Amino acid sequence: MGIAERKEREKEEMRELILRAASKIFLEDGYEKTSIRKIADAIEYSPATIYLYYRDKNELLHGLHVEAFQKMMQEFAQIVPISDPFARLVEMGHQYIKFGTQNPELYNLMFLMDAPMESLACRNEIWDDGLRTFDALQAVVADCIKAGYFKETNVENISLTIWSYMHGLVTIYLKGRMKMFEDNRELERVQQSFTLFVKMIKTSL
Amino acid sequence: MGIAERKEREKEEMRELILRAASKIFLEDGYEKTSIRKIADAIEYSPATIYLYYRDKNELLHGLHVEAFQKMMQEFAQIVPISDPFARLVEMGHQYIKFGTQNPELYNLMFLMDAPMESLACRNEIWDDGLRTFDALQAVVADCIKAGYFKETNVENISLTIWSYMHGLVTIYLKGRMKMFEDNRELERVQQSFTLFVKMIKTSL
DNA sequence: TTGGATACTAAACAGCGTTTAGTACATTTG
DNA sequence: CAAATGTACTAAACGCTGTTTAGTATCCAA
Numbered sequence: 001m002g003i004a005e006r007k008e009r010e011k012e013e014m015r016e017l018i019l020r021a022a023s024k025i026f027l028e029d030g031y032e033k034t035s036i037r038k039i040a041d042a043i044e045y046s047p048a049t050i051y052l053y054y055r056d057k058n059e060l061l062h063g064l065h066v067e068a069f070q071k072m073m074q075e076f077a078q079i080v081p082i083s084d085p086f087a088r089l090v091e092m093g094h095q096y097i098k099f100g101t102q103n104p105e106l107y108n109l110m111f112l113m114d115a116p117m118e119s120l121a122c123r124n125e126i127w128d129d130g131l132r133t134f135d136a137l138q139a140v141v142a143d144c145i146k147a148g149y150f151k152e153t154n155v156e157n158i159s160l161t162i163w164s165y166m167h168g169l170v171t172i173y174l175k176g177r178m179k180m181f182e183d184n185r186e187l188e189r190v191q192q193s194f195t196l197f198v199k200m201i202k203t204s205l
Numbered sequence: 206m207g208i209a210e211r212k213e214r215e216k217e218e219m220r221e222l223i224l225r226a227a228s229k230i231f232l233e234d235g236y237e238k239t240s241i242r243k244i245a246d247a248i249e250y251s252p253a254t255i256y257l258y259y260r261d262k263n264e265l266l267h268g269l270h271v272e273a274f275q276k277m278m279q280e281f282a283q284i285v286p287i288s289d290p291f292a293r294l295v296e297m298g299h300q301y302i303k304f305g306t307q308n309p310e311l312y313n314l315m316f317l318m319d320a321p322m323e324s325l326a327c328r329n330e331i332w333d334d335g336l337r338t339f340d341a342l343q344a345v346v347a348d349c350i351k352a353g354y355f356k357e358t359n360v361e362n363i364s365l366t367i368w369s370y371m372h373g374l375v376t377i378y379l380k381g382r383m384k385m386f387e388d389n390r391e392l393e394r395v396q397q398s399f400t401l402f403v404k405m406i407k408t409s410l
Numbered sequence: 411t412t413g414g415a416t417a418c419t420a421a422a423c424a425g426c427g428t429t430t431a432g433t434a435c436a437t438t439t440g
Numbered sequence: 441c442a443a444a445t446g447t448a449c450t451a452a453a454c455g456c457t458g459t460t461t462a463g464t465a466t467c468c469a470a
Contacts, residue, residue: 014417036458046419048460057458112317117381127385134385152401156386160377161398161405165366168373172365176322180332180339181361193366196357200366204409219448241427251450253429262427 015053017043019063026064030105031113036060058119061109065116068106069129072099076136085143090198092140093166097190100170107174111167137163150205158205165197220258222248224268231269235310236318241265263324266314270321273311274334277304281341290348295403297345298371302395305375312379316372342368355410363410370402 021042026034036057040047054060075095082088100107109116110130120127138159144150145158152158169190172178178186226247231239241262245252259265280300287293305312314321315335325332343364349355350363357363374395377383383391 035456037456047458048419048421049417051459052417111382112376112380114380117384126387127382130382131385154397154401157394157397157401160394161370161374161401164373164377164398164402165370166373167377168369168371169366171317171376172369172372175317175319177316177332177335179322180336182331189362189365192359192362193369196359196362196366197369200405200409202409204405204407240425242425252427253450253452254448256428257448 011053015063018050018053018060019067022060023064023067026105026109031108056119058115061113062116062119064106065109066129068103068110069133071103071106072110072133073136075099076133079140085140085147086149086202089140089144089162089201092137093162093194093198096166097170097194100174101187101190104174107170112171134159134163144205149202152205162201169193169197216258220268223255223258223265224272227265228269228272231310231314236313261324263320266318267321267324269311270314271334273308273315274338276308276311277315277338278341280304281338284345290345290352291354291407294345294349294367294406297342298367298399298403301371302375302399305379306392306395309379312375317376339364339368349410354407357410367406374398374402 018039021039022034025038025042036047036050039060040050050060054063075098076092079088079091079095082091117127138155141150141159141162142155145153145155150158173186173190178189181189223244226244227239230243230247241255242252244265245255255265259268280303281297284293284296284300287296322332343360346355346364346367347360350358350360355363378391378395383394386394
């Protein structure tokens with residue numbers, strides 16, 4: 001009997017309906033304003049219904065978290081055709097900065113918020129999405145080593161170090177901590193620093 | 206007449222009383238649990254009273270923000286006696302990592318939270334505390350240049366680049382994004398990456 | 411047809427930051 | 441000294457929040 005299958009399908013559709021509404025509100029109005037009640041309103045169900053499909057708000061945010069990483073990986077796909085590994089790494093950095101600065105709410109969700117992590121913690125899943133993205137970086141770094149750009153060989157350590165820098169730069173910008181340089185040339189400073197960092201890894205790794 | 210002065214003093218004492226209670230709760234229970242109602246409870250006043258001394262919660266958090274920076278600068282003071290500029294810079298990095306990892310809630314408040322920034326924004330003050338700390342870094346970097354350690358001369362850009370890395374590393378750790386390396390050697394990885402970064406700036410700046 | 415699973419919700423719980431209206435007391439003024 | 445003004449404080453409410461409980465319909469299997 002296909003009834004169980006249909007129910008399963010309907011359940012999945014409902015999960016998707018909720019996630020779409022949540023995503024829309026999250027992207028339009030930001031995290032602060034993405035409340036369960038508002039999501040419920042948007043899909044014309046009661047707030048309690050949402051809890052029949054997601055155990056809590058953290059799990060729902062984890063759903064958006066997954067989508068955010070998909071979007072980032074999609075943008076990283078643009079760098080694949082670049083044949084020179086180092087040029088590919090540099091372009092990956094540009095894409096990272098671009099993604100972060102243009103999607104502050106998503107970036108926050110992906111790398112700063114506690115909520116989606118806590119959803120994973122209690123089910124001791126692992127942080128798959130983040131790992132896949134980190135692997136993408138590691139792959140490019142490994143190519144740089146193979147092509148003789150770097151003398152260092154600890155791919156994981158090099159990748160973590162590069163990511164740390166990129167993440168710090170983007171976060172300082174996004175969280176308004178660059179406003180201390182009173183002029184309004186924050187994005188210029190981001191680019192300037194990135195140029196210096198590229199020079200650094202080129203000459204010293 | 207000294208009445209105005211006494212009232213002024215009492216007002217300041219009350220502000221301090223509130224701040225001390227807020228600080229205690231913040232350090233013990235973290236940001237999430239630091240509510241106006243709980244602070245009011247601790248000092249045995251009504252929640253509304255707090256609003257006679259702080260315009261809103263953001264301004265109160267900014268008070269803690271100021272103290273957090275004082276504490277950090279205090280720990281940075283330990284590096285002053287180190288005569289070699291580069292060794293001083295490296296030790297400053299160690300202190301930064303130590304402060305961040307041992308005071309996660311404070312670090313969050315200082316460099317990640319929106320709240321204390323928003324308090325400044327509406328009064329268009331500037332981010333003095335952060336600037337002073339950044340200046341401390343710039344001073345050490347300038348010394349490194351003078352001592353011939355670096356060939357680069359843009360102190361601000363070098364400092365921003367170094368801070369970006371440090372901040373990224375600490376944030377990745379604090380926000381649990383290093384848990385993807387399933388083994389439990391996160392702090393070890395932090396040190397390993399820092400060692401690599403030190404090598405990088407030594408050979409390429 | 412009946413009985414139990416399923417889908418859903420109204421209402422409540424316990425918390426939040428903040429504001430309003432009003433009281434009690436301290437101080438200044440006539 | 442009494443009346444008027446100003447100050448310090450708070451109870452209660454407003455409008456939110458995430459989440460749970462209890463109850464009502466509806467669907468489906470026996």
